[in-house]
Amino acid sequence: xxxxxxxxxxxxxxxxxGMVLALVASGLTLxxxxxxxxxxxxxxxxxxxxxxxxxTVASTGSFTVGLLVAALSIAIFGVxxxxxxxxPLIGRDPLTTILATFGxxxxxxxxxxxQFGPSAMGIPQPIPGQFNLFYLQYPWYRVGAAMMAGAIxxxxxLFLKYGKYGLWIRATTQDRxxxSAMGIPVPWVHTGVFAIGAAxxxxxxxxxxxxxxxxxxxxSDFTLRAFIVVVVGGMGNLGGSILAAIFISLLEAxxxxxxxxxxxxxxxxxxxxxxMLFRPTGLFVSxxxx
Amino acid sequence: MSARSxxxxxxxxxxxxxxxxxxxxxxxxxxxxxxxxxxLIWGLLAMSSDILIGYTGMISFGHSVFxxxxxxxxxxxxxxxxxxxxxxxxxxxxxxxxxxxxxxxxFATRLRDIYFAISTLVFSQIFYVIIFTWTAxxxxxxxxxxxxxxxxxxxLFSFRFSPQSLHWFVLAVVVISYLLxxxxxxxxxxxxxxxxxxxxxxxxxxGYHVERYKIVSVMLSGLFAGLAGALYAxxxxxxxxxxxxxxxxxxxxxxxxIGGVGTLVGPFVGAAFFLLLxxxxxxxxxxxxxxxxxxxxxxxxxxxxxGIMGFMKRQLNQ
Numbered sequence: 001x002x003x004x005x006x007x008x009x010x011x012x013x014x015x016x017x018g019m020v021l022a023l024v025a026s027g028l029t030l031x032x033x034x035x036x037x038x039x040x041x042x043x044x045x046x047x048x049x050x051x052x053x054x055x056t057v058a059s060t061g062s063f064t065v066g067l068l069v070a071a072l073s074i075a076i077f078g079v080x081x082x083x084x085x086x087x088p089l090i091g092r093d094p095l096t097t098i099l100a101t102f103g104x105x106x107x108x109x110x111x112x113x114x115q116f117g118p119s120a121m122g123i124p125q126p127i128p129g130q131f132n133l134f135y136l137q138y139p140w141y142r143v144g145a146a147m148m149a150g151a152i153x154x155x156x157x158l159f160l161k162y163g164k165y166g167l168w169i170r171a172t173t174q175d176r177x178x179x180s181a182m183g184i185p186v187p188w189v190h191t192g193v194f195a196i197g198a199a200x201x202x203x204x205x206x207x208x209x210x211x212x213x214x215x216x217x218x219x220s221d222f223t224l225r226a227f228i229v230v231v232v233g234g235m236g237n238l239g240g241s242i243l244a245a246i247f248i249s250l251l252e253a254x255x256x257x258x259x260x261x262x263x264x265x266x267x268x269x270x271x272x273x274x275x276m277l278f279r280p281t282g283l284f285v286s287x288x289x290x
Numbered sequence: 291m292s293a294r295s296x297x298x299x300x301x302x303x304x305x306x307x308x309x310x311x312x313x314x315x316x317x318x319x320x321x322x323x324x325x326x327x328x329x330l331i332w333g334l335l336a337m338s339s340d341i342l343i344g345y346t347g348m349i350s351f352g353h354s355v356f357x358x359x360x361x362x363x364x365x366x367x368x369x370x371x372x373x374x375x376x377x378x379x380x381x382x383x384x385x386x387x388x389x390x391x392x393x394x395x396x397f398a399t400r401l402r403d404i405y406f407a408i409s410t411l412v413f414s415q416i417f418y419v420i421i422f423t424w425t426a427x428x429x430x431x432x433x434x435x436x437x438x439x440x441x442x443x444x445x446l447f448s449f450r451f452s453p454q455s456l457h458w459f460v461l462a463v464v465v466i467s468y469l470l471x472x473x474x475x476x477x478x479x480x481x482x483x484x485x486x487x488x489x490x491x492x493x494x495x496x497g498y499h500v501e502r503y504k505i506v507s508v509m510l511s512g513l514f515a516g517l518a519g520a521l522y523a524x525x526x527x528x529x530x531x532x533x534x535x536x537x538x539x540x541x542x543x544x545x546x547x548i549g550g551v552g553t554l555v556g557p558f559v560g561a562a563f564f565l566l567l568x569x570x571x572x573x574x575x576x577x578x579x580x581x582x583x584x585x586x587x588x589x590x591x592x593x594x595x596x597g598i599m600g601f602m603k604r605q606l607n608q
Contacts, residue, residue: 038404038407038408085588085592088592089591089592092595094403094404095349095403095404095407096591096595098349098351098404098407099349099543099547099587099591100588100591100592102351102540102543103544103584103585103587103588103591104584104588106540106580106583106584106587107580107581107584107585107588109580110577110578110580110581110584111581113577113578114578114581220536224411224412224415227408228412231405231408260423262419262422262423263419263423265415265419266416266419266420269412269415269416272408272409272412273397273409273412273413276400276401276405276408276409277397277400277401280401280405
């Protein structure tokens with residue numbers, strides 16, 4: 001039998017990782033929901049954000065400044081990326097956007113290697129101190145990171161629900177043509193949404209950096225995990241993505257009690273495949289649309 | 291241009307290209323001879339993926355798993371039997387790829403578009419993790435090393451491969467595979483695959499069992515990818531988990547898009563283009579060659595969706 005305290009520690013770990021993953025995945029699902037774009041470069045935006053954050057924190061010493069600079073610069077980069085590579089593909093087969101963003105992912109990975117070097121970069125934990133969790137000293141920062149991720153997602157929700165531009169975004173998601181007829185500049189809404197998604201990816205990169213170092217190959221891992229979350233939660237469904245992120249992270253955390261962490265990934269792969277086969281609209285959708 | 295004269299044009303081109311490829315190793319220096327053989331093998335892998343991308347209309351981001359299982363299947367045969375047997379290696383390579391293809395085909399073909407692409411990627415990652423961690427059988431990160439089998443028919447003759455004769459052997463296998471796949475894609479079966487690509491609900495409405503056709507096309511594609519893997523194992527004499535990694539699958543998709551999907555020749559052109567460019571660029575840029583190559587790929591997706599072959603076709607028809 002597994003000791004009860006180990007299970008509880010893994011539950012906390014799963015919740016923390018789940019919130020950071022939810023932040024990545026909500027950007028991805030937002031982009032998919034509105035643009036039908038499957039962003040294969042999303043994890044690489046997380047990675048770039050982590051690097052920009054690490055460099056900024058190292059030179060200014062402030063975690064907040066690092067977070068803001070990373071989010072802003074990656075958002076601007078996202079705008080440029082959307083205008084140059086994704087906008088020409090609007091109206092074409094969604095599969096072509098997979099190809100284009102896959103190319104972007106390759107370029108970004110090698111760019112990061114060139115710009116930031118092959119060694120991993122870390123950020124010192126901005127919130128010092130630990131508390132006792134059974135046999136472990138659990139760092140407060142991990143709890144803080146989860147709460148910050150939750151706060152950003154909450155802000156996004158409020159923005160979508162009550163903001164004027166949030167209304168534009170929701171309208172465009174529901175009916176692109178009608179939104180356009182109502183005078184909403186749909187192409188710019190697409191650009192804006194991509195920028196928001198990119199900024200959220202960058203923010204999660206910075207939040208993640210103190211937990212484990214940033215490396216230029218971590219992007220594809222994040223992309224795959226975010227995809228799993230988005231599919232399990234239901235494509236384009238924000239609330240579902242958050243639940244799914246926590247669900248998947250808990251699954252992996254519990255699985256890593258039994259097998260090695262690299263094998264624990266398989267558990268989430270299996271969860272993904274089962275979901276796609278039996279609940280293709282997502283696990284956390286109350287009324288499957290038929 | 292009538293159908294018959296265009297068919298004659300095709301066979302003339304085909305003969306000339308095959309003859310050129312057959313004669314080339316006699317004149318090329320050692321490095322480029324090896325390089326040409328590799329292009330043929332990667333081209334075969336890319337062509338196998340073209341069955342899915344170009345004909346059935348499904349993008350596979352997991353072709354590395356069939357290729358890798360082909361390599362590991364051949365490796366198992368070459369390590370288990372002494373003296374190493376070429377035909378057994380190819381057979382086990384095909385079996386390995388077919389085994390995993392059945393599995394992937396059964397699950398992945400129930401899904402469409404991006405879901406198919408993601409699920410093939412996930413399947414290849416699952417097998418990558420298995421191969422990477424199952425050190426006792428696969429050698430883990432270090433891979434497996436083995437010796438090259440001779441070209442032999444038991445009891446009759448046995449030659450050791452020289453670089454030339456290996457090239458001719460690979461060329462023969464690739465040409466036969468190409469002709470087979472060409473025949474398959476032009477058969478009524480291939481027409482059904484193309485009609486699935488064009489309009490799946492209508493194909494179903496006409497009465498074709500779409501799922502069954504998809505499964506068979508994934509199986510076929512996996513088999514030819516496994517064949518490419520077995521050839522690669524025979525040429526390079528080692529197996530490594532890197533060949534199962536998703537980067538290989540991605541490169542295969544790049545070969546297809548740059549060369550031109552749905553043409554069968556395009557993937558070879560794409561592989562040659564990509565590998566030559568990589569060779570040229572990596573001399574100055576080392577591993578950063580993917581930056582210019584990635585940009586070329588993105589530009590090809592946006593501006594030249596039919597690839598080099600499609601572009602040339604359009605130029606010739608004008």
